[in-house]
Amino acid sequence: MIVIDNAAIATVDAHGTEYRSGHVVVDGERIVAVGDGPAPRGGGRRVDGTGCLVTPGLVNTHHHLYQWATRGLAADSTLFEWLVELYPVWGGLDAGITHAAASAGLARLALTGCTTVADHHYVFPREGGDQLEALVSAVGRIGVRGHLVRGSMDRGASDGGLPPDNLVEDTDSALAGTERAIDAHHDCSPNARIRIAAGPCSPFSVSERLMKEAAELARRKGVRLHTHLAETLDEERQCLAEVGCTPAEYAESLGWLGDDVWLAHTVHLAPGAVRRLGETGTGSAHCPTSNGRLGTGIAPARDLLDAGAPVGLGVDGAASNESAGLGEELHQALLQARQRGGPQALTVRQALWMGTMGGARCLGRQDELGSIEPGKLADLTLWRLDGLRYAGIEDPVAALVLGAVPDVELLLVGGETVVERGELRTADESVIATELRTASGRLR
Numbered sequence: 328m329i330v331i332d333n334a335a336i337a338t339v340d341a342h343g344t345e346y347r348s349g350h351v352v353v354d355g356e357r358i359v360a361v362g363d364g365p366a367p368r369g370g371g372r373r374v375d376g377t378g379c380l381v382t383p384g385l386v387n388t389h390h391h392l393y394q395w396a397t398r399g400l401a402a403d404s405t406l407f408e409w410l411v412e413l414y415p416v417w418g419g420l421d422a423g424i425t426h427a428a429a430s431a432g433l434a435r436l437a438l439t440g441c442t443t444v445a446d447h448h449y450v451f452p453r454e455g456g457d458q459l460e461a462l463v464s465a466v467g468r469i470g471v472r473g474h475l476v477r478g479s480m481d482r483g484a485s486d487g488g489l490p491p492d493n494l495v496e497d498t499d500s501a502l503a504g505t506e507r508a509i510d511a512h513h514d515c516s517p518n519a520r521i522r523i524a525a526g527p528c529s530p531f532s533v534s535e536r537l538m539k540e541a542a543e544l545a546r547r548k549g550v551r552l553h554t555h556l557a558e559t560l561d562e563e564r565q566c567l568a569e570v571g572c573t574p575a576e577y578a579e580s581l582g583w584l585g586d587d588v589w590l591a592h593t594v595h596l597a598p599g600a601v602r603r604l605g606e607t608g609t610g611s612a613h614c615p616t617s618n619g620r621l622g623t624g625i626a627p628a629r630d631l632l633d634a635g636a637p638v639g640l641g642v643d644g645a646a647s648n649e650s651a652g653l654g655e656e657l658h659q660a661l662l663q664a665r666q667r668g669g670p671q672a673l674t675v676r677q678a679l680w681m682g683t684m685g686g687a688r689c690l691g692r693q694d695e696l697g698s699i700e701p702g703k704l705a706d707l708t709l710w711r712l713d714g715l716r717y718a719g720i721e722d723p724v725a726a727l728v729l730g731a732v733p734d735v736e737l738l739l740v741g742g743e744t745v746v747e748r749g750e751l752r753t754a755d756e757s758v759i760a761t762e763l764r765t766a767s768g769r770l771r
Contacts, residue, residue: 329353329742330366331709334376335723338699339383339683343676345724351381353705356518356741361699378713379736380723382679383697384442384706385653386686389553389591389612389641392446392462393420395428396767398649406559406621407489413646414490419770422456427766429465430759432645434751439652439732442471442706442740445612445641445690447553447591449478449528450494451504459508463521470745470753472519472706474690476526476553477508481537487569488532498537501527502544509548517695518704518741522550529555530574531565535581542582551587551691553612554578557600558592559623575600584609589689591641593631594624601627605634610689613681615659616650617643625663628681629672639686654732657682661728675728709737711749 329352336346338361350366352359360366397416401409429446436444444466451458459477466473479501482488488495496504505525513523525545527533538554545552557563557574566574575596578584584603589610596604604611613628631638640660645651657678664673687697695704710733712726717733720726727733738746745753 328369328371329374329739330369330371331374331376331381331707331737332366334709335380336361336699337380337382337676337679337724339680340698340700351699351707353707353739353742356705358699358701358703358705360701374709374737376709378711380710380712380727381699382708382710382727383683383699384708384738384740385440385682386443386639386690386697387436387441387642387653388445388589388610388639388686388689389614389643390432390444390446391448391644391646392429392432392465393417393425393448393450394644394646395432395651395763396424396770397646400646405561406623407561409621409647410489414494416770417450418452418491418494420450420452420455420458422458422461424766424770425458426461426465427762429462430468430754431763432651433465433469433471434754434756434759435651436642436653437469437471437738437745438735438749438751439654440708440710440735440738441653442708442738442745443474443686443690443692443696444471445474445476445524445553447476447478447526449480449526451496452494459512463512466521468754469751470743471740474522474524475508475512476524477505478526478528479505479537479541480528480532481534482532490532495532498534498540501537502540505541506544506548509550513548513550515549524551524553526553529562530577531562538581538583546587551589552583553589553591554583556590556593557595560595563595573597573600575603579603587691589637589639591643592618592623592626594618594626596627598630601630601634601636604631604636608635608637610637610639612641612689613638613660614641614643614648615656615663617648619659619663620647625667627667628660629664629668632677637685637688638681639689640682652732653682657728658732675722675725678728679724705739705742707737707739708735710734711736
């Protein structure tokens with residue numbers, strides 16, 4: 328049993344319940360009590376949360392962990408230019424490089440308050456080994472939850488796509504690989520550490536057949552669907568030229584809207600498309616820092632929330648967000664929403680909701696994760712807010728969202744300690760860093 332006492336608590340439950348000084352009790356992998364004041368005396372480990380804020384663990388709804396091996400490249404490029412430069416480099420990926428990059432990326436995410444990570448992996452070089460197993464083993468090594476999206480590309484340069492031909496699969500192989508990943512790794516139990524989703528990469532790298540049949544496969548297998556959509560104006564122009572409609576209209580025509588789908592970026596959506604995402608319950612993974620790094624635009628997150636669509640936060644690949652931490656995306660999401668819609672466009676608590684319950688909804692885990700309530704999994708972040716950086720900020724949620732990203736005093740995943748006093752406890756950070764430097768050098 329673990330008892331966190333004397334901490335401010337933002338439960339992010341349906342009522343927005345908060346405590347200025349309260350307690351959370353964890354028994355095994357689940358929360359058994361949360362409330363005001365000190366916890367009843369009893370056995371187990373007691374953690375003094377004085378000067379700290381407890382929130383649900385953050386949920387990262389979109390990432391590309393392999394990209395940790397190629398940070399800092401194409402620093403001043405548009406998305407399409409960036410992809411053209413990096414695709415040939417990614418052709419050298421093997422399972423060892425992917426494992427090293429994923430371990431580093433997951434460690435960084437845990438150190439910034441993240442307990443659940445959706446990773447979209449769509450690069451499968453012919454001599455690259457078992458890429459999915461490399462990711463699964465990295466998730467186990469760091470100790471977070473993984474939603475691994477088995478991505479795919481079947482439209483290479485010779486078919487009008489962006490990727491070089493040696494990086495794409497034929498359609499049947501892509502579908503078979505997705506089904507194998509589901510059969511081998513997907514866990515549908517409520518406390519799952521690994522789940523699999525189907526994820527053709529994007530309309531400009533995937534055939535119509537792969538999009539349609541991947542959706543059919545996912546629904547037959549009972550897993551979720553994920554893809555990039557409406558990220559840039561270049562994508563919209565290409566989609567209009569090739570199929571005569573916008574990316575959102577194209578996705579809907581192929582069966583890619585629904586409450587089992589979440590889409591990455593959704594920057595360029597017409598009002599009608601925003602409405603359709605809300606009506607169908609389609610989720611959006613909002614990646615504000617990456618969108619800013621690549622200059623793709625500001626996503627209509629406020630409009631999507633108002634339409635009723637689930638909106639979560641995503642870091643995106645570390646090659647387009649070199650900081651690659653999730654805690655700072657709370658801040659960036661708020662800034663971008665206010666740049667677009669004014670100072671009332673997003674509150675600090677709405678930003679926290681997006682990073683927790685909004686992400687859980689995107690992944691279909693709102694009954695298990697995303698809020699601090701008895702019976703839910705004990706995925707918790709204890710943020711230290713008593714230093715100079717936060718002195719004088721009375722509201723702890725405002726300190727978290729508006730201030731610098733706090734140190735993580737304690738990160739629990741299913742009641743197990745992953746980070747404590749700002750240090751990773753499940754693996755050696757220096758070893759991970761050395762492995763990454765070696766892998767990155769070998770890839771380049």
